[in-house]
Amino acid sequence: MATIQAGESYGFFTDTSVCIGCKACEVACKEWNQLQGDSPSFLADSFDNTGTLDAQNWRHVKFIEHVPDQSATTGNGTAWLMMSDVCKHCKQASCMEVCPTGAIIRTEFNTVFIQQDVCNGCRNCIAACPYGVIGMNSQTGTAHKCTLCYDRLQGGLEPACAKACPTQSIQFGPLAELQKAADVRLAALHSQGVKQAQLYGRDDKVYGGLNAFFLLMDKPETYGLPNADNAGLPSRNDAGGYLAALVTGVLAVVAGLVAFRRRVTG
């Protein structure tokens, strides 16, 4: 890969069709970022014992079993879904919008980063993130999430998870290149008849576009991701609220005027 340069947009293309659920990404992330991980517990949920992204888990492989009852079946990434989830580094980042201290910034690599020395631990971002990515670190009292290995990028290295991924399910690179690669891969799958394959966050329909976008083998809801209809910034909801308030106000004035006129004429 070419040199990593400030000023360029970087991200992940996570191709779930070739994920083998090995969790090397989870471990490589923890090793590089010195995350201890949560205390072990058996979740009885397929092979997932991580459960969720949080302050200690910045990559999380989801396992979704759709294996049919037949004794022979096609795998091809459709029957046992595996997806290495991560912070999406949204173009329209909800966390950034609600952060009162300006701790959450967009870096020179166009990634979303929480500055630990500015974060005051208010948890607004945790509530705002539509993907449940962010968690509180009980030791530092601040919010933590994937940094897209900001320190590695600054040193010219690709993020630890992408480096460790054995099947290139996690690809790192300049966003434009990743988008091109994703289009090629999607076309290949569609030509093989895998019609349900779809890109998520490749275009601007989901939070203005995701720097960490995905190739999914089922609809986003299957993976617990909001679909395009539901993926907008909190401020989008505000517009409706403001409009409703305005309408209510106007109606109130009109109603008042009507009431007064009746009294006068009555």
Added chain:
Amino acid sequence: MTNHWRDIKNSDLILINGANPAEAHPVGFQWFMRAKLDRGAKMIHADPRFTRTSAVADMYLRIRTGSDVAYFGGLINHVLQNSLFHDEYVRNYTNASFIVKEGFSFKDGLFSGYDATKRTYDIASWSYETDSTGFAMRDKTLQNPRSVFQLMKTHYSRYTPDMVSSITGIPVADFMKVADLVGQMGKPDKVMTIVYAVGLTHHTTGGQLIRSGAVLQLLLGNMGRPGGGMNAERGHANIQGNTDHAISWEILPGYLKIPAPGQKTIADYVAGSAPKKSDKNSWNFFGTNYSKFMVSTLKAWFGDAAKKENEFAFSFVPKPAGNASWMTIYDQALKGKMEGLILSGMTAASIGPDSNQVRQALGNLKWLVVMDALPTTSSEFWHAPGVDASQVKTEVFMVPTTHWIEKDGSFVNSGRWSQWKDQVLPPQGQARHDHWILADIFQRVKKLYQSQGGKFPDPILNLTVDYKDPLKPELDEIAKEINGKDLTTGKQMTSFALLRDDGTTTTGDWIYTGSYLDSGNLMKRRQGVQDTKTNDPTGMGFYPNWSWSWPLNRRVMYNRASADLDGKAWDPTRPGITWNGSKWVGDVPDYPPTMNPHDPAAWLPFIMNGEGVGRLFSNSMLDGPFPEHYEPVESPVANPLHPGNSASPVVFLYDKAAGRPDRFGTATDFPYIATSYRLTEHEHYVTQHVPHLVQLQPKPFVEIPYELASEKGIKSGDQVRVSSKRGKVEVLALVTKRLGAMTVAGQKVYQIGIPIHWGYVGLSADSDSSRGRYWLANALTPFVGDANARTPEFKAFLVNLEKM
């Protein structure tokens, strides 16, 4: 592997049986994905469970564990009945045309020569009809009814799709889809690989399970070719190296046979061990050079004490009269015939079958030494939960060793690449290298022999310990010694072909000769993808200057068979080696480099065999010249092929022979089939000490088919008890549709999956109130193994399941 990891990208069709590479070999698995993504290869996974490998396979087939001989046998039958085999290859490169002796037969599940009392075969009738010159008779028309081809055709005619379905549980229509794909792979421009692992090995029919795949590959002309082969995935970073350097009792380094009682001279030894030439065009390279390899090994071991006059100290080498495989060791301990045991880098209490019995065996010892980097179930067995330490008389010594990351040395991967690595961390605490501990023990024993004498001091007193510090040999010195040298010049040997049997050359392991030259350690080479044009000149992915591959840096074994009789590649887009008019080019040839294929005296392609060709019929197995399906020792059904001889008639029954009570269960008490395996998140037992990995798979569990769990009212996360005739585990349930019911011999059967990684040592056990008392998966497995190698039947046994 006959081939290597990267080579899998060259395949058109990948059959995976008894393996789960996505989980066990995720890094190597990238080449399976490249074959799929870059060349549209199809991947077919037949396994009792839908695993993370199945998840990306084009076809997954639920197969009953231990029934793969029937699966491959059905494919062999399909290929033979429909003439889909690679005709030219089969006629010229296999023993299909060899005529088998009158008197060979197969009836009701028994080959000729069976002795029911001894439970062994007399294999005299499993050999070739010979002509006046002593060579095997051949019929290249393949029409002779006693030709291997016709005998094989008859043998496998019983493996009809219906029979295959009845044995394996795979529906006929699904099996036929596989058969159609496999049937296309006999064309010269197609090539298929078969990938397997311990899912084939860990059966009483393990050797034959693997052979059945190899026979199919020979029929399709896929052995020796890039993208083809029989590819064993090894279970550790260095298991291949272990085997090469004789970790198994029955071999010396480089797969030389262990000498047998009665052999007094090198000539006796070679006569009893080396393959014999059975065709005039067979080079029989191994057989011809057997004495050179052996004498050079003896010279490396015993130096000046190995002289022509004393048969090069051949008398110093043990000649075991009985079997000494893994289970035999514990069987001997159970009988009270073992005084002590040194365990290095493995934990007997977890890895062996019937671990309750193994623990009893450990308790019968006077002393036990455990050499390991971290506590193991063996070092702690004497105070395991439920054990009264005061009743255990075994004195246990824990000798802390370095971890591999704390030493340099080589790892030999599944693809036979010996890759040198550096020390990453300095040794911690009092840890010492395993080889330093052994060197120290050796010197102390030697001193005792020197001062006190002994029954047979010669091998000890004369063993070569030619290191700068005999107490602390460097791995670099040992690697150099393994390569061997010419004693007349003092130079490192460059090839095993140059070894001699006159005492002037040495080798520590002849297949590694050529790995460490005077110019340096070739295992350190790293010319890889940084410059693909220079480093991979053929474009086939051989990368000849990346590390070093045995033998002689060859990347694909038997590669003469990758070219036709004229020396042209069967598929010009995927050449192995080709004849350019004056020499063989491409990979390092498995053949004389300048032997003209048009020379009437040209050697046949499989130079290591006495026959010179691939063996469809072989007398080197103890349980039959053709692979035949036998039921696991514990099975819910009688063998549909021959119910009277259901399981293998020649497996050794330890408990019975020792007069101990029978420890095999029946389907009446134990109605479910179980199989044991590893998960991607753990490496055997050692990762129970690694917090990040314990988080990923924190507790022992068993995988239970959804339908069976519903019958029993079991939900994921419930505590369940799984028991066999030998013991029980009490662990959590993981209910899944990735396992399911199947119909076998007209009967509905379920398979249960049991990951092996837990025991009473490690972070999980420490945090559990039971301290992992009933967590050893091998408490369930049977104390019985393959008829040839005695590898235990970890992968197929019967259990019961209860909700707790």
